[in-house]
Amino acid sequence: MATAELVLGLLSGGAAHGYDVKRGHDAWFPDSRPLAFGQVYSTLARLERDGLVEVAERTAGGGPDRRVFAITEKGRKHLEDWLADPVPPAWGTADEMLRKLVAALRTGGDPTAFLARQRANHLRRIRELQDAPPAGDPTAHLVRSYLVAHLDADLRWLDSALERLTDDKETS
Incomplete structure (x- = not known):
């Protein structure tokens, strides 16, 4: 930041x-x-x-x-x-969530359990943000919608990763 x-x-x-x-x-x-x-x-x-x-x-x-x-x-x-100065797209960066998933996969951890916990955490945060109205400041709505959109994108990726891991496990 x-x-x-x-x-x-x-x-x-x-x-x-x-x-x-x-x-x-x-x-x-x-x-x-x-x-x-x-x-x-x-x-x-x-x-x-x-x-x-x-x-x-x-x-x-x-x-x-x-x-x-x-x-x-x-x-x-x-x-x-x-x-x-525009913010460059985050090409190829790995945030902590991705790092933990890769580490779980590479070290024999349980990646599906990690993904399920992460998904539940994201859903909980989205509900918190949607349940409480943003402050009266006009920028608060922009900040809130940005956060929810990013959490939603992460959820779609988590679902995709979970599906891929499940499919890979079934074909092994």
């Missing part, structure tokens, strides 16, 4: 504390894994080091200094370039 670019996108709306960046990310992607605070602050540190953000304000309190970060012109240009 392009965390740095998402942080720049969040800061493009105005300067913010790291806490606000995290909350903003989690609001943009409510159905995804929340962004960890540690990841926010390490990303902000890298962006600051690279001149893509700067500290706009520093306040001292009872604990560590609280810093407000703002995107720089260099950061705006970086964000603009990132948004203009």
